[in-house]
Amino acid sequence: IRDSCFTPTNQRISLHEISETINLAKSTTFRILQTLIDAGYMIQTDSVHYSLSLRVLRLGNCILPNFGVQEIARPEMYLVNKATDETVALSEFLPNERVIIDVVESTLPLKFVLRAGESVQQDEGATGQIFLAYHSDSLRAYLKKHKKKREQVQKQIDAIQTKGYAFMINSRALGSCGIAVAVFDINNECKYSLGVYGPDKRIESNLEMIVQTLKVSANRISVRLGSTTLIK
16 A cells, blocks of 8 residues: 555655655656546646646546445455454544444354444543544543553553554453554544454464554555555
8 A cells, every 4th residue: 555646735746756656667657647647637747747637526426425434444344354263343433432333253152242333431442542542632631530550551652653553451351352453534533443352362372463464454444535644
């Protein structure tokens, strides 16, 4: 997944910049650009610079008006579930709570059960830690309520922002474990979180694989939601 070449503050860019951003040779990038120019989606403003054409605006009218985050995220949730065979959940951050909006359950007899529509305390578990890491107002309020744990919590949040994921054991039940990553919306805000939940022994033994699988799928969802912010 690549960063976007064009932004509201970067509307006219060179062949070299595009080539560097999409990590392709200049010759290949040039051929792609010529195809887009011929199709009417790009304009060459001078010998080396390019910009998007007004024809791109027509694509906005092709988006399904009721196509929500569940429809966008569910194919990726199935991929994560297939790779991990653990319960996968998509949560939404709201002003005073977080809500589980979609779940794909594990097929294993011993599994972590979550319900779509379930309202959970905003700062609870791995998902709650993700939301605290990307919402400064919520983090400040949380630290104000937990002054004795301030340094410990801040270290956890700093680690999440560095590693790109939250990991927590026994937050809901003894022997349970959760890993969560951020999903960003069109405003580049962490509006959602994608997580894997299950018995601690299984999760811990596959931690690296689960984290990488989650990151790849979460980034794909973010891109499809229109975000240019990705987790590393």
